[in-house]
Amino acid sequence: MTAFELWAPSAAAVDLDLGGERKAMRRDGEWWRLDVPSAGPGTEYAFVVDGGEPLPDPRSPWQPQGIHGPSRVVDHAAFPWTDAGWRAPDLAGGVVYELHVGTFSPEGTFDGARSRLDHLASLGVTHVELMPVAEFSGDRGWGYDGVDLYAPKSTYGGPDGLKRLVDECHRRGLAVLLDVVYNHLGPAGNHLGRFAPYFTERHRTPWGPAMNLDEAGSDEVRRFFCDNALGWLRDYHFDGLRLDAVHALIDQSAVHFLEQLAREVEALEGEVGRPLVLVGESDLNDPRLVRARDEGGYGLHAQWSDDFHHALHAFVTGERGGYYADFGSLADVAAALERVFVFDGRYSAHRGRRHGRP
Structure with a gap:
């Protein structure tokens, strides 16, 4: 049996589409639910809101036909893991290899x-960091335009393929981190806004309306992203997450989304009995993150450490465009190594203001 559910607070009616057969779902507050005893792992389904076209589940675990196809039910408990007792090495002092599948x-x-x-083990790598693998448009890509955030890329091998990779990494003593993108979705196949207020016009990012982390309906949006993070760590046995461009997670709540996420990951760490880590990417140069x-x-x-990257890149290549205009000397490289932030309250010519803090 599969319990299907969808957050669609403004919908007047929602149907579950099972290969063309439609079943009316029942409203439960802002959610719509339906238990289907005959729907087991492998069942393909979609949601129909107010008589519209069938759309993939926002929490779809697998999109075997890509971003516009139906979702498929997955039983995460069925995978034969072999990494019992695994504990990742400390991230501090580790050697991280960023891998594009x-x-x-x-x-x-x-x-x-x-x-x-x-090959990675021979290099002395301790942590493999997979670039984003959530389902995106096309067969190959950087991964930063994912739209089905719970579904591992089908052309890469889907859920079981990803689990086999993580399991094998652990067998060889390699920890595995996953790059996740919570600050925006790609343009193709982005249906979240058709279900519920996942986005807000109150805040803007370089990609358009920001994710709704502090407006009406934001409790469920935050739940969506926290559940996603916990799912990668629990169901796929990842050892940590790299959070893309967290400065674009605009949240004026008293408890910032990142703080909520860190608390929930810490709680999961106790449940699974192994260390879990969160690594933020930010250009704010604000030590509050850690x-x-x-x-x-x-x-x-x-x-x-963006400042270290920028300082080293500018020094080695001589490039001075964009934010590289603030860097270029060996002293900048030394400052990044010694103090983490080159701009720790200093004036930034590129930004036209002081930037960062110690």
């Missing part, structure tokens, strides 16, 4: 990447 092997798949893990929550921070475990 689509180009890492000739096959461009999870199984193809699995066949090349000896400061302990009892000291007023968000409690992430680490953050990307």
